[in-house]
Amino acid sequence: MDNNKEKDALMQSISNAIVEIQRDKEVHKTKSLSRHNPEKVAKILYLHALGCSQTNMIRKHGISRSTIVQVLVDYSDHTNSFRELGGQLSARSYVNLESLEEDVIDGLRVKLDNGYEPEFKDLKEISIAKANSQRQAMTARGEASHVLDVKQVYTMDDFNDTLSAARDRIQELKQADVIEVDEH
Amino acid sequence: MELVFTPHPLIEAPTDEEILILGQSDPSVLEELHRAREGLIRASQEDPLRHGFDLDGWARIRDGVRDYNEVLALGGNRSGKTTGCAKLVMEAVTKNNDGHVVCFSQNADTSIKVQQAAVWDMMPKEFKKKT
Numbered sequence: 001m002d003n004n005k006e007k008d009a010l011m012q013s014i015s016n017a018i019v020e021i022q023r024d025k026e027v028h029k030t031k032s033l034s035r036h037n038p039e040k041v042a043k044i045l046y047l048h049a050l051g052c053s054q055t056n057m058i059r060k061h062g063i064s065r066s067t068i069v070q071v072l073v074d075y076s077d078h079t080n081s082f083r084e085l086g087g088q089l090s091a092r093s094y095v096n097l098e099s100l101e102e103d104v105i106d107g108l109r110v111k112l113d114n115g116y117e118p119e120f121k122d123l124k125e126i127s128i129a130k131a132n133s134q135r136q137a138m139t140a141r142g143e144a145s146h147v148l149d150v151k152q153v154y155t156m157d158d159f160n161d162t163l164s165a166a167r168d169r170i171q172e173l174k175q176a177d178v179i180e181v182d183e184h
Numbered sequence: 185m186e187l188v189f190t191p192h193p194l195i196e197a198p199t200d201e202e203i204l205i206l207g208q209s210d211p212s213v214l215e216e217l218h219r220a221r222e223g224l225i226r227a228s229q230e231d232p233l234r235h236g237f238d239l240d241g242w243a244r245i246r247d248g249v250r251d252y253n254e255v256l257a258l259g260g261n262r263s264g265k266t267t268g269c270a271k272l273v274m275e276a277v278t279k280n281n282d283g284h285v286v287c288f289s290q291n292a293d294t295s296i297k298v299q300q301a302a303v304w305d306m307m308p309k310e311f312k313k314k315t
Contacts, residue, residue, distance in 0.1 A: 076282055153235060154223030156195075162220040163196065166213050170202055173209045 049086025090137035
């Protein structure tokens, strides 16, 4: 599936959900952004699906926090399926940026061969974009972090078994210490 | 190497006599016992959600939440109300994909200093990522 098809599928899924919620709100005669400004709702859901944080939506897109929260609450039953589609889009964006970075590095290498003095900014911007894109893709797919704990974990059962084995061993040692003297 | 058994209110420690007998006759068993006990304490501190201990009252809160819409948990200072509820909150958010959990506090200050700190402590390490 190419980028446009993924975007279309996501937008279609969002539109269907909005229609469903609109119907529900109309039946209950509830005042709702889904009825009065469905485009804004679609925008919030789309950004959320791509892994865009609420703070980012407020700062970059000028949407109020209460509006974002209200929309995400209204669509909480749908957001998982949006995120699945959004995750594919974000992942593609990351792979594209990675490819672009490789092209930039290749171009830079050619310039270096011709005597160009490289600057930090040559790679900085694209590296930041790539890092942001990767974080969005991971967030959209529900991956919170890469932290893995591989240490051996002892449970209460492990400890109780070990304590019990140690006490059995102590009993054996105590019995071994007893020397019976046969007196005739 | 000196083996120190960290004092803990819920995990039994070997007696001095047991430590002496094992230390003299079978140090490897004593080492393994020390490793298991200290590992258990460390796991409960590093990952209290999965490996921590429950106080008796927390089970009563759990039973109440399962059977009723509202549960009033009363207790004195440092009786574990906040920590127990933080554990319930983390269990709820890690075991359910949908829905919302909202925590209320007296004011913004106690929310940050007490409630959010307790939830943060209870949060599994893999979720502790600042964005």
